[in-house]
Every structure is written in structure tokens, then in C-alpha cells.
Amino acid sequence: MTTTLSVENLRVSIPLSAGVLHAVRGISFEVARGETLCLVGESGCGKSLTSLALMNLLPSRAKREADRISFDGADLLKLGERGMAKVRGNTMAMIFQEPMTSLNPAYTIGNQLEEGIRLHKNVSAKEARERAIYLLEKVGITAAASRLGQYPHQLSGGLRQRVMIAMALMCGPDLLICDEPTTALDVTIQAQILHLIKDLQREFDMAVILITHDLGVVARVADRVAVMYAGEIIESGVVGEIFSRPTHPYTQGLMNCIPVPGKTRQGERLGTIPGIVPSMIGEMTGCAFANRCAYAQDICLQPLTTHDIVPGHAVRCARAEEVLALTAGSNQAGTIQSGSPA
Amino acid sequence: MTTTPILEARDLFCTFQVRQGMFQPKRPLHAVNGVSLSIEKGGVLGLVGESGCGKSTVARMLLGLQEPTSGTLAIDGQPLEEIGRKQLAKRVQPIFQDPYSSLNPRKTIGNIITLPLYIHSIGDKADWRRKVEDIMDLCGLPKRAYDMYPSQLSGGQRQRVAIARALVMRPEIVICDEPTSALDVSVQAQILNLLLDLQKELGLTYVLISHNLAVVELIATKVAVMYLGRIVEEAEGQAFFAKQRHPYSEALLASVLTPQAGLGVPDAQLGTTFPNPIDPPPGCVFHPRCVHAGAVCKTTAPKTIRDGRGLVECHLYDDAVTV
Ligand SMILES: Nc1ncnc2c1ncn2[C@@H]1O[C@H](COP(=O)(O)OP(=O)(O)OP(=O)(O)O)[C@@H](O)[C@H]1O
Ligand SMILES: Nc1ncnc2c1ncn2[C@@H]1O[C@H](COP(=O)(O)OP(=O)(O)OP(=O)(O)O)[C@@H](O)[C@H]1O
Numbered sequence: 226m227t228t229t230l231s232v233e234n235l236r237v238s239i240p241l242s243a244g245v246l247h248a249v250r251g252i253s254f255e256v257a258r259g260e261t262l263c264l265v266g267e268s269g270c271g272k273s274l275t276s277l278a279l280m281n282l283l284p285s286r287a288k289r290e291a292d293r294i295s296f297d298g299a300d301l302l303k304l305g306e307r308g309m310a311k312v313r314g315n316t317m318a319m320i321f322q323e324p325m326t327s328l329n330p331a332y333t334i335g336n337q338l339e340e341g342i343r344l345h346k347n348v349s350a351k352e353a354r355e356r357a358i359y360l361l362e363k364v365g366i367t368a369a370a371s372r373l374g375q376y377p378h379q380l381s382g383g384l385r386q387r388v389m390i391a392m393a394l395m396c397g398p399d400l401l402i403c404d405e406p407t408t409a410l411d412v413t414i415q416a417q418i419l420h421l422i423k424d425l426q427r428e429f430d431m432a433v434i435l436i437t438h439d440l441g442v443v444a445r446v447a448d449r450v451a452v453m454y455a456g457e458i459i460e461s462g463v464v465g466e467i468f469s470r471p472t473h474p475y476t477q478g479l480m481n482c483i484p485v486p487g488k489t490r491q492g493e494r495l496g497t498i499p500g501i502v503p504s505m506i507g508e509m510t511g512c513a514f515a516n517r518c519a520y521a522q523d524i525c526l527q528p529l530t531t532h533d534i535v536p537g538h539a540v541r542c543a544r545a546e547e548v549l550a551l552t553a554g555s556n557q558a559g560t561i562q563s564g565s566p567a
Numbered sequence: 568m569t570t571t572p573i574l575e576a577r578d579l580f581c582t583f584q585v586r587q588g589m590f591q592p593k594r595p596l597h598a599v600n601g602v603s604l605s606i607e608k609g610g611v612l613g614l615v616g617e618s619g620c621g622k623s624t625v626a627r628m629l630l631g632l633q634e635p636t637s638g639t640l641a642i643d644g645q646p647l648e649e650i651g652r653k654q655l656a657k658r659v660q661p662i663f664q665d666p667y668s669s670l671n672p673r674k675t676i677g678n679i680i681t682l683p684l685y686i687h688s689i690g691d692k693a694d695w696r697r698k699v700e701d702i703m704d705l706c707g708l709p710k711r712a713y714d715m716y717p718s719q720l721s722g723g724q725r726q727r728v729a730i731a732r733a734l735v736m737r738p739e740i741v742i743c744d745e746p747t748s749a750l751d752v753s754v755q756a757q758i759l760n761l762l763l764d765l766q767k768e769l770g771l772t773y774v775l776i777s778h779n780l781a782v783v784e785l786i787a788t789k790v791a792v793m794y795l796g797r798i799v800e801e802a803e804g805q806a807f808f809a810k811q812r813h814p815y816s817e818a819l820l821a822s823v824l825t826p827q828a829g830l831g832v833p834d835a836q837l838g839t840t841f842p843n844p845i846d847p848p849p850g851c852v853f854h855p856r857c858v859h860a861g862a863v864c865k866t867t868a869p870k871t872i873r874d875g876r877g878l879v880e881c882h883l884y885d886d887a888v889t890v
């Protein structure tokens with residue numbers, strides 16, 4: 226597999242009246258062609274800002290820094306806004322968290338689908354139109370040609386999300402970033418959309434970054450997982466490893482607090498994560514989770530590093546090995562096991 | 568032993584007149600198309616189904632916020648019309664989805680929770696503060712939150728305020744419409760634990776609407792599945808999650824993504840032909856998407872079959888019909 230995107234030590238900070246908010250604090254990750262990386266974590270942990278930083282679409286006050294962001298062999302940090310405009314919507318495409326806000330209500334579906342490809346590729350109006358119809362059919366929209374003249378408000382939520390996916394695929398991107406693509410949808414439509422993303426990924430050999438806080442989605446679509454907490458990646462690895470051996474106390478906490486279909490009994494109490502996320506204003510040393518962690522000791526307040534507990538399974542916890550030893554067997558996340566491929 | 572259900576709905580219909588295009592005449596949309604429900608005291612009815620199938624409309628009718636086009640509703644055997652609006656609000660309270668917009672940003676938490684007592688002029692004014700503090704405590708809100716504003720609280724705390732406001736009147740029935748879907752999973756866990764505790768302590772009866780079937784499995788004692796305005800299956804929670812009868816219920820459960828790595832995304836085989844509620848398909852309204860559909864399904868609507876397990880509306884379960 227060839228690495229499409231490689232990010233080293235990405236930081237995003239936003240100056241606020243109360244101080245500087247370090248919303249993304251030195252994260253590194255890679256994705257290869259044909260691979261799906263899931264970014265998981267709770268509201269405000271920096272998932273959306275990470276993806277906006279890749280697209281260079283951060284709010285104007287926000288500052289992006291990194292040691293390296295290389296995409297398709299090019300260094301995105303050296304690419305100016307003109308260079309980025311050639312990448313965005315072309316080789317790197319994004320499905321945003323709110324489809325309603327990213328479709329323009331004043332233009333037809335056809336206009337919006339065709340605009341990007343006319344801009345980036347040397348294609349005729351007829352070719353653009355044919356590609357739009359082809360992709361609308363691909364995303365499972367029937368009578369595609371007749372949809373081109375419709376406006377966004379005339380479509381249901383599920384259809385609008387499909388149009389967004391078709392739009393992101395118009396130029397045949399190498400990397401597709403999906404920010405919570407199914408959060409607002411019901412389960413049957415969610416399954417359809419995820420299926421679709423997987424099929425299209427295979428067909429176009431795309432790298433996919435999928436952002437979500439739904440662990441069910443992660444388990445089913447990820448090849449690799451990165452768990453974020455307070456702007457840092459606190460655990461990452463291949464999906465089977467993360468679900469069979471969640472190690473960071475925060476990851477374990479997350480897995481314990483979701484009701485698992487078929488495994489929870491009526492009236493059973495769920496696990497919780499006591500306490501709240503620390504303020505991300507100003508510098509932080511030591512583990513960001515320490516104030517909520519049942520395993521915290523003095524060592525957790527010292528500067529800490531991310532290290533592999535087995536090759537490819539990295540954990541940012543000063544006591545990772547001990548935590549793992551303490552929870553193995555009685556595996557806290559015992560209700561969640563990896564299944565064998567269907 | 569038969570007891571009077573605490574909440575009973577019979578043949579509820581709710582029809583809206585809607586326009587499909589700017590210049591088109593209005594046409595009827597049967598959002599709720601003959602729904603009957605009954606809940607025992609202390610039970611939890613989970614109401615599930617596709618977006619737009621009429622769940623919230625049912626909830627609004629149960630709350631007296633939406634007049635049914637026809638049908639009857641009764642609480643403890645007493646018809647809703649006889650109960651009167653204020654009395655109804657005392658006995659049935661809602662908890663809605665959005666903890667951000669449902670609280671008045673200019674009022675303190677104490678004020679927000681006291682308001683229902685004020686409106687209904689319940690008890691002694693001197694008692695209000697204690698009543699409010701009791702319910703805040705029960706809902707896991709710190710005393711200092713009394714003088715705080717909604718913007719100073721986290722999403723989970725705001726949802727606790729919404730729950731406290733609903734419970735301060737000591738209602739018997741609480742209608743929860745997607746009570747945790749706007750919340751993070753760790754906050755969701757706290758709120759679900761709270762709902763379960765309160766149910767046990769106060770003997771509450773819940774109607775729970777949720778797209779998250781694991782949440783329904785955890786909380787509900789009985790499940791009703793809606794499709795295009797009708798209940799197509801009803802059963803005890805445990806029996807339902809062990810096995811579904813209606814093909815739509817099967818598809819719904821098949822679409823649930825359990826957190827098991829490596830299983831991939833299931834294909835519920837529902838197809839992409841979404842029904843238009845203004846022009847519902849003939850016969851069984853589910854037939855264009857049903858993998859089991861036969862000739863009879865295209866022409867004849869299935870009967871409602873009630874048996875020991877509950878209810879199902881599908882020709883497959885009608886002995887008199889061959890599909
Ligand atoms: N324009 C902005 N100005 C100030 N703070 C911001 C801005 N955008 C984001 N933030 C803050 O940065 C942090 C990370 O935000 P981000 O949107 O990346 O979170 P997220 O992980 O995507 O959360 P969610 O799951 O809620 O979408 C949050 O604390 C947020 O409040
Ligand atoms: N006031 C109204 N006027 C016209 N149509 C309405 C009105 N309220 C609801 N509807 C329609 O009635 C149907 C049922 O809506 P309802 O909100 O009850 O669905 P729901 O099952 O709660 O969906 P969701 O899961 O998306 O919340 C939908 O087709 C909706 O568009």
C-alpha cells in the first residue's frame with residue numbers, strides 16, 4: 226500500500242480572550258490508498274479542526290503548524306493558497322459534518338456537482354454532466370438525470386447526504402475525508418451510506434479518513450483507528466487490536482459506556498467516565514486524562530510519550546503496561562469482542 | 568389479572584394537509600394512520616422506526632400538543648378531553664432531544680426548574696426552593712447550579728436540567744423523544760443511568776423514542792415498530808430483540824452496527840426506493856422494499872394479527888394467506 230497522506234506533529238491553536246486554545250496538540254498519522262482511518266473521540270476533542278487543517282480551511286484566527294504534511298508526494302505546508310485550491314475538491318475531497326450548510330440552496334444539484342470538475346479538470350459541459358449522472362447512480366439515486374434540475378431542499382436528508390458524496394467524488398479524489406457522514410441519519414440509511422463509501426473506496430482505490438464518535442461505525446468500517454482526547458491521539462492501531470485490547474483508560478472508558486446491542490440487559494447500568502475534559506487553554510504537561518483516570522499516579526503528571534505496547538498499537542499513557550495487565554482477562558470491555566469477517 | 572393501562576391510545580389518526588410543489592393543491596399526508604398503544608404503569612415503551620414514520624407526531628398527541636384527527640386517548644382510563652390541559656401537563660411531561668435550545672438562556676437553572684410549579688401554582692411558595700433542590704439532587708445537579716445560567720453548563724448537565732424540569736411536577740408518564748441523541752456517548756451513559764434510576768425510584772412510566780436500538784434495548788420493556796404511520800410489530804423487549812417478525816423490523820435490527828471489529832457493514836437489503844407518505848404504495852405499504860413480498864402483498868393490506876407475543880402486520884403471519 227502506498228501512503229497517500231502523512232502528518233507529523235500537527236498543531237492547531239486559536240487565540241481567545243482567555244488565552245490560546247491548543248485545540249490540536251501534536252498529532253501524527255498516515256493513511257494509505259484503499260485504507261480507512263477512523264478518528265474517534267468526544268465532542269470538542271479536535272476531530273473537525275484536524276480535518277479542516279488538512280484542507281487548509283481553518284477559521285481565519287486559527288493557526289496551523291506541523292513538522293510535515295505530505296500528500297501525494299507534495300508538501301502541503303509549502304503549498305500556498307493557490308496550490309491548495311488545486312488540491313481541494315480535486316485530489317483531496319471532504320464530506321462535511323453538516324450537509325445542509327455545505328449545499329448551496331440557490332443552485333441546482335446539477336450546477337453544484339458540475340462546478341468542481343469544470344474548475345479542476347479540462348472537461349466539456351457534456352462530460353461533466355455525464356460524470357454527475359454516473360456518480361448519482363453510483364450513490365444509489367434513481368432517475369439521476371432528472372435530479373440534476375432539483376434544488377437541495379427538494380431532497381430528503383439521506384438523499385442530500387448521497388449527493389454530497391457524489392459531489393466529493395466528481396474529480397476522483399485520492400483522499401476522501403468524511404466528518405460524521407451518518408450521525409444525523411437513521412440506522413438503515415446509515416448502513417446504506419457506509420456501504421456505499423466502502424464500495425466506492427474499493428472501486429477508486431481511495432484513502433478514507435472517517436470521523437465519528439460512534440464506536441459501532443468505527444468497528445465496522447475502520448482498518449486503523451486513532452482515538453483522540455483533548456486534542457491528542459491517545460491510542461491508535463489496527464481496528465481488531467483496539468477493540469480486542471483497548472488499553473488507554475479513556476478508550477476503555479468509552480467502550481464501557483455504550484450499550485452494546487444484543488449484550489445489554491434491560492435495566493442494566495452502564496459504565497461512566499466521571500469528571501470533565503480539562504480546559505485546552507494554555508500549555509499542558511503530563512496526561513490530559515489524569516484528572517479523570519482511575520489509574521492516575523504522580524508519574525502521570527510528568528511529560529509523557531506515545532509508545533507501542535505491541536508493534537503498531539500505540540498508547541499515550543504512562544502506565545499502559547500496568548493498566549493492560551490489570552484489566553486483561555477481566556477485560557473491562559469484555560462485552561465487546563472482535564468478530565471474524567463475515 | 569387485567570389492570571387498566573396507565574396510558575392507552577386507540578385508533579389514532581393524524582392527517583396533515585401538505586403541498587408538494589409551489590403550485591400544487593394541498594393533499595392529505597397520513598402521518599399517523601391508525602395507531603393503538605397501551606402501557607402498564609412502570610413500563611417503558613420503546614417506539615422505533617425510520618425517520619418520518621410518525622413517532623414524534625404520536626408523542627405530540629400523547630402530550631396533548633397535537634390534536635388527533637380521530638381516535639381516543641386515555642390516562643388511567645380517563646379520556647384526555649376530560650382531563651384538561653393543565654392537569655394533563657401535571658401527569659405527562661416531555662423530555663426532548665435538544666438540551667441546547669430547549670432552555671431559556673436568560674433564566675437561571677433554579678428559575679427554569681421552578682417555572683412549572685409557578686404556572687401550576689403547586690403547593691406552598693415557600694416549599695418551591697426545597698422541591699427544586701430535591702429534584703436537582705435526584706438528577707445529579709449540584710446545588711450551586713441553582714443560580715447558574717444554561718450557558719455555564721455542559722451538554723449533559725443541560726439535559727439533566729431538562730429532566731429535572733420535567734420531573735419537578737412529579738408526572739406519572741414521561742415522553743422522551745431522542746433524549747440522548749445530541750449527547751456524547753459518555754454523557755449519554757450518565758443520562759441513561761439516571762433515567763433508569765428515576766424510573767425505579769419514582770415508579771415512572773416512559774415512552775422512549777430513539778434511533779439507537781441499543782438504547783431502546785437497555786431501557787424499554789416493550790417495543791413498537793412504526794412504518795409509514797402504523798405500528799407494524801409490537802412485542803416485549805426481550806422477545807423482540809431475540810427475534811423480530813416483521814420484515815421491516817428484521818431489516819432495522821440487521822442495520823445495527825454492533826461494535827465488533829471485522830464484521831463489515833451489513834446489507835439490510837431494503838433497496839433505495841423510499842416511500843412517499845403522500846402517495847403510499849398499494850397493498851402492504853412496505854412491499855416495494857420487502858425481500859419476502861409476494862403477489863398478495865402488492866394488492867392487499869395485511870390484517871393486524873394479535874397473539875400471545877404481541878402484534879404483527881404482515882401476510883407472512885396470516886394463516887389464511889399464502890404469500
Ligand atoms: N472557530 C473557533 N473558535 C474558537 N474555538 C473553536 C473554533 N472551532 C473549534 N473550536 C474549539 O476547538 C475545539 C475542537 O473543536 P472541533 O470542532 O475540532 O471538535 P470535534 O472533535 O470536531 O467535536 P464534535 O464531535 O462536536 O464535532 C473545541 O473545544 C472547540 O470549541
Ligand atoms: N406540522 C406538520 N405539517 C405537515 N407535515 C408534518 C407535520 N409534522 C410532521 N409532518 C410529517 O409527518 C410525518 C411524520 O413526522 P414525524 O415528525 O412524526 O416523524 P418521526 O418518526 O418523528 O421522524 P424522525 O425520526 O425524523 O424524527 C413526516 O412525513 C413529516 O414530514
Ligand code: SF4
Pocket residue numbers: 473474475512513514515516518519520521522525541542543544545548
Ligand atoms: S497516563 Fe496515567 S492518568 Fe493518563 S491514562 Fe494512563 S494511567 Fe491514566
Ligand SMILES: [Mg+2]
Pocket residue numbers: 272273274322404
Ligand atoms: Mg466536529
Ligand SMILES: [Mg+2]
Pocket residue numbers: 622623624744
Ligand atoms: Mg421525530
